Amino acid sequence: MSKSGQILRSLHTYKDRRKSREASFHGLTISLGTIETLVLLFNSDEDIVLAMVLKHLTEFVRKNETNIESLKEKNVLNALKLKEFYRESTSTTIKRLALYVATAIIESSNTLQELESSENLEIIELCLKFYGFEDDDICLEYLSVMFNSCIDDPQGAKLLLTEVFIDKFFDVVSNTNNPDTELHSFQILEKLLWILGLNDLKDFFAKPSFPINRLLCDLTNDFIEIRIAALNVIELLITDTSETNPFASNDHIIHALQQLTKMYCEDLMLTHFEKLIDVLAAAIRNENMALLFFELNLFDSFLVHLNQHMLAKYKCYSLMIIAEAAKYPKFLERLVQAEVTDKFLICLIYEDLVGPHILLGLNRLIKSSGALKRILEAYDENLLEKLLSAYFEYVSQNQEILTDSVTIKIKAREQAAEFLGQLLTIAYHKTASRLMELRVPDIMATIFGQPSEWQSIDYYLSLLCIIESLAQNADYREELCACESLTTNIANLLMVGSAPNSFNTLILVSSIFRTLCCLVDEDVSREILLHNYISASVKRGLKCSTTLVKTSVTNFIMQTSRFPEFVSDYIENGVLETLVMHQKHSHSVPTWNTAIESILSKDPTLKFCIRHHLGFTDTTAGHDFFVSKKKFDDFRDLQNMLKDEVSPLAPILVVNFNRPEDDPSFLIQIPRQSLTPAEILKGTGSYCRRPRDTFLPEYLEEINAIFEKQGLAVNPAKMKRCIDFENVAKRAKLIAQLVSQVLGNGLKTFDLNSDKECSDHIVKAHLKDLARETHTTFLPLGRLRSGCQFERAILFKALADQVGLPCTMQRSVDGRLLFNELPLPLEMEHDPHCSLENMQFTPWRTLRPTHIIDLMYNVGDLYPVQSRQALQYLRLY
DSSP states (O other): OHHHHHHHOOOOOOOOHHHHHHHSOOOOOOOOOOHHHHHHGGGOSOHHHHHHHHHHHHHHHHHOTTHHHHHHHTTHHHHHHHTGGGTTOSOHHHHHHHHHHHHHHHHTSOTTTTSOHHHHHHHHHHHHHHHTTOOOHHHHHHHHHHHHHHTTSHHHHHHTOSHHHHHHHHHHHHHOOOHHHHHHHHHHHHHHHHHHHHHHHHHHHTSTTOOHHHHHHGGGOSSHHHHHHHHHHHHHHHTOOSTTSGGGSHHHHHHHHHHHHHHHHTTTTGGGHHHHHHHHHHHHTSHHHHHHHHHTTHHHHHHHHHHHOOOHHHHHHHHHHHHHHTTSHHHHHHHHHTTHHHHHHHHHHHOSOOOHHHHHHHHHHTTSHHHHHHHHHGGGGTHHHHHIIIIISHHHHOOOOOSTTHHHHHHHHHHHHHHHHHHHHHSHHHHHHHHHHTTHHHHHHHHHHSOGGGSOHHHHHHHHHHHHHHTTSHHHHHHHHHSHHHHHHHHHHTTOOSOTTSHHHHHHHHHHHHHHHHHTTSHHHHHHHHHTTHHHHHHHHHTOSOHHHHHHHHHHHHHHTTSHHHHHHHHHTTHHHHHHHTGGGOTTOTTHHHHHHHHHTTOHHHHHHHHSEEOTTOOOTTSOEEEESSOOSSHHHHHHHHHOSSOOSSOEEEEOSSOSSOOGGGEEEOOGGGSOHHHHHHTOOEEESSOOOSHHHHHHHHHHHHHHHHTOOOOHHHHTTOOOGGGHHHHHHHHHHHHHHHTBTTOOOOOTTSSOOOOHHHHHHHHHHHHHHHTSSEEEGGGOOBOOHHHHHHHHHHHHHHHTOOOEEEEOTTSSOEEEEEOOOOOOTTOGGGOHHHHTTOOGGGOOOOEEEOSSSSTTOEEETTSHHHHHHTTOO
């Protein structure tokens, strides 16, 4: 009963609830007026506070994009980085809001300029910590945006090349339904391909998870931005030919071609159709893709849509795909049958917005006879006029060449020039005559005269090939050379170039010299080249380190040495000096020595000074031939003596048959104190470095009379074509007797076996007397009356060259003696190839010396080379 009583007992004390309410802490609501105060709250441990602060910042950013600058000034991004974007937070809302604010700041910044490289790398590292374990789609979107903004720095891009990131990245790209995540992921992949290169990423291509199927499927995505991003990645992948490339599989190739063709035929890229055409053209550059494009009849679908489209610009740009397909001979006939040649010609002739691919396609289609026939028919539609006006005269009409479209214009001009070159090759006369009517020399002169940076090396090369082709015809060459500015500008181009040793420039230099070789047959071109200091360019080319240029320059020298003015210029301006002094560096140039000989063969004076030998083809006739009694180790010493107004110490013998009077250009006034009273009274006041010689013509007349009397005279017309081997010995002996008679004054005749030599002191005294009489040591050979082997060998060579007798002249090692050699080949019995009838037509350059002629002892006798008598004659035995 007591218990029940307790239950019914009433309470007399109660808890005071007012005290509990007063003791509890209530939430505080205040207005924060500065960003700095908000940033201080980033340290709060309460999620509701962080959520409110980040939400407030988010609304602040969304109100106006300029508000982001305020966040940058207050270093909000650094504060978020210190909190690692709250990646450890359990609240998805907080992570989303933090990433949104950070993304807004980073996306509005130029990460390469406004952020330090270390800061950029720090952001990427923080995002990588997030990305690997994050499953929230919104957070992944923001992380993708930050990656996309920060990997413009190549160092940051390399941080992404980890197995963990790549696996997660491929998984996100393949499975996401967020268009923004997908767009930025495609852009990240494109940047990785650009920055790191295909070779660095080839291991990742081989991963089964590589999102190739997602890329291909999204080529037809509803969002144009995603389609463009996917196209950019596909274009880069298509250009890779490695085995690990996703397009190494035919299944992926087929899928890609089908998607690209679908995009084209359904006009899914109508506003960016150029990008689609570029990617499809890049695919056709791969032979396997091109083959599948035709085998799957995708080309037919493409052609149908092309024919149906109304926009000319769209149709002409689409022809880039056909231009790429035309590089494969197996598809040419199919393309020609589809009448694509007409499409190219219509775009070229009647449309102004024509890219280089139009000409590229024609250059490739021209290999088909059907296409060529149609192209030649287009001549009547002013095809050549359009080419010249649109692609050759463009620069001259538009001086604002440095525009955004300059690269396209240069490529188009390159293709146009190549197209003209092919037309000249295939239909020379029809094309060349039309081009000359259209003033091609003047047009090209204008182009070559413009600044070289306006053009390209390939364009110049194609133009030079056109000039070479036109110059094959003598009439066209004359017209080309009549345009003096053309030759002048081409020659001046040799002096221009910022990188003279670059590979492309060296090819251009070589081509210029080859082209000039085609023009030098005209007098006008030779004058222009000499006036524009071509020798300076030749010397630079000879000193070049590349064999290609040196070979082309030596070939140019060989071609131009046919002309006396070039030979004189090469000698006077140091070309010969460069050739001779740099021979040790010319072992790789097979034509180097030939170039030297081509000059020396026209100047027997320098050849004998350098080589100490004149061969059968080295004639002294028609030249001033100077021979010094002194042997020079350096031919430049003799050159300087010939130019110097002071007479040299050693006598120099001068041979010339065609100067009855002193050359007035080489008269030197003698100081009055150097003249004797008798000479002053006589009026002798000068001496000549190229003196007259009235005696040598008399000797020549005398020897010709002797030949006529002996029946040894040769028909001059026949003498140029053959050699009178039967009478070589007889004629040589008669000349030797005349030489001995002329130069034997005061000299005794000794026996060959005697140890006594010619009275050389008598000859020296005679030469000094002549020098004293003429006041110079330049002595005409005809005035000599005493002479030993040295002087007699010169006179024998001079007379032999005049009468067509093949002989050589050679200086001994010590330089004291000269001797002459003759060719007397032996006739083999019963050998039809060695009969005298055949041998008389032997070219002089193939003759070999067999005998030495005696001019001193047994005058006129011939001694076999290397015989005892020959060695005795040379005083070597």
